[in-house]
Amino acid sequence: MDFVGTVSGQDRNEKMLFVSQHFFYHFFYRWVRHIFDADVLHVKVHKEKLDRPVIIVANHVSGWDPFLIFSILNSKFVLSNLVWRLPAARSQFKTSLHRTFFKLIGVYPIQGMGDLNKSLETTFEILDKGHNTVFFPEAKRTSLSEKVEPKKGIAHLIERKNVYILPIFLEYKRRNKNKKGVKIGKSRAVVGDLIRSEYFIDKYRKEERHKAVMSYVYDLEKHLISRFGKK
Numbered sequence: 593m594d595f596v597g598t599v600s601g602q603d604r605n606e607k608m609l610f611v612s613q614h615f616f617y618h619f620f621y622r623w624v625r626h627i628f629d630a631d632v633l634h635v636k637v638h639k640e641k642l643d644r645p646v647i648i649v650a651n652h653v654s655g656w657d658p659f660l661i662f663s664i665l666n667s668k669f670v671l672s673n674l675v676w677r678l679p680a681a682r683s684q685f686k687t688s689l690h691r692t693f694f695k696l697i698g699v700y701p702i703q704g705m706g707d708l709n710k711s712l713e714t715t716f717e718i719l720d721k722g723h724n725t726v727f728f729p730e731a732k733r734t735s736l737s738e739k740v741e742p743k744k745g746i747a748h749l750i751e752r753k754n755v756y757i758l759p760i761f762l763e764y765k766r767r768n769k770n771k772k773g774v775k776i777g778k779s780r781a782v783v784g785d786l787i788r789s790e791y792f793i794d795k796y797r798k799e800e801r802h803k804a805v806m807s808y809v810y811d812l813e814k815h816l817i818s819r820f821g822k823k
Contacts, residue, residue, distance in 0.1 A: 609675050612696045617662065617670055620697075624656065625663035628764070628779040633819050635812070636785045638669040638758070645719045646673065646756040646786065649746060651809055652728035653735075653762050654774045661726060661760055664781050677718050677725045712745055719753045729806050739810070747801035750789035757792070757805060759784035761812035780820060782812040 648661060658678045662670060670676070675698060682701040685691050694700075700718065703711040718725055727749070729742030750757065761782045764774035787808065796804040 606675065609696075609698055613674050613676060613698060614671065616697050617667065621659060621663040624659045627776055628656070628660060628663075629777060630660065630664055631780045631820055632664045632783065633781070633815050634666075634783045635815060636783075637666055638783070638786065639666050639672075640669070641672045642724075642756060642786075644754055644756060645722055646724045646758050647719075647746070647749060648724070648726045648758045648760055649805055649809055650726070650728060650760040650762055651806075652730045652733050653764055654733065656764075656774065657728070657762055658726050660762060660779060660781065664760075664783060673724055675721075675723045677723050679715065679725065679727070709748075712748060715749065716752065719749070719755060729802060742802045742806040744802045746805050747792075747798070750792055750801065750805070751798075753789065755789045756786045757789060757808070758786055759805075759808040759812060761809055761816065763813075763816065780816050782815045784808060784812050 650657060650661060654660075662676065678697065678699045679702040680694065680699050682703065684699075685694065685701055700714055702714060715725060715727075727746055729746045730740050731743045731745075732740070734740055749755070761784075763780045765778040766775060792801050792804055
């Protein structure tokens with residue numbers, strides 16, 4: 593009986609998340625795109641229903657990044673491929689307000705350090721359910737001039753799971769050129785093409801895969817410069 597009750601509880605949570613993500617897409621993410629006045633370039637406009645989970649991989653500039661990402665994706669693509677999940681460090685789940693908001697939009701806690709298998713355990717479970725997620729291999733907020741070596745977690749994920757990788761490059765107007773804070777009012781982004789995880793397994797050596805995935809994100813910057821000029 594306990595097992596049946598647990599399963600039905602999980603079903604209710606997933607249905608609630610499905611409904612709430614519809615709501616937040618229409619009434620929150622579109623607002624985010626508006627306040628950041630985003631210029632968006634799609635290398636390819638994705639509208640299709642996916643046959644496997646997708647991991648969105650992006651550079652990490654601001655705490656707004658996950659919300660901006662969803663605001664710039666095609667609505668049909670987002671809503672056809674629910675449910676989406678967002679990782680955040682356990683330290684972010686401090687207050688009941690944070691926990692409630694995170695639960696409604698699909699944020700889940702991750703352990704930032706330690707054994708890779710353990711720190712990625714929840715992400716593996718999410719992919720097993722067919723859910724999609726967002727991953728920031730840099731593992732910290734960086735400035736655009738600060739290219740850091742990505743962590744190996746993304747390579748670990750694609751070696752264990754058949755997924756699509758969707759690279760996205762983000763750029764914001766700065767509050768101050770010497771600081772990492774971003775200014776409400778202007779952003780630019782490039783959405784890349786979907787890449788099967790097997791591509792990275794076949795083309796790159798094990799020790800290069802995490803860097804290879806992130807290189808596809810950084811390479812998108814040239815499309816921004818070509819279309820909108822250098823910021």
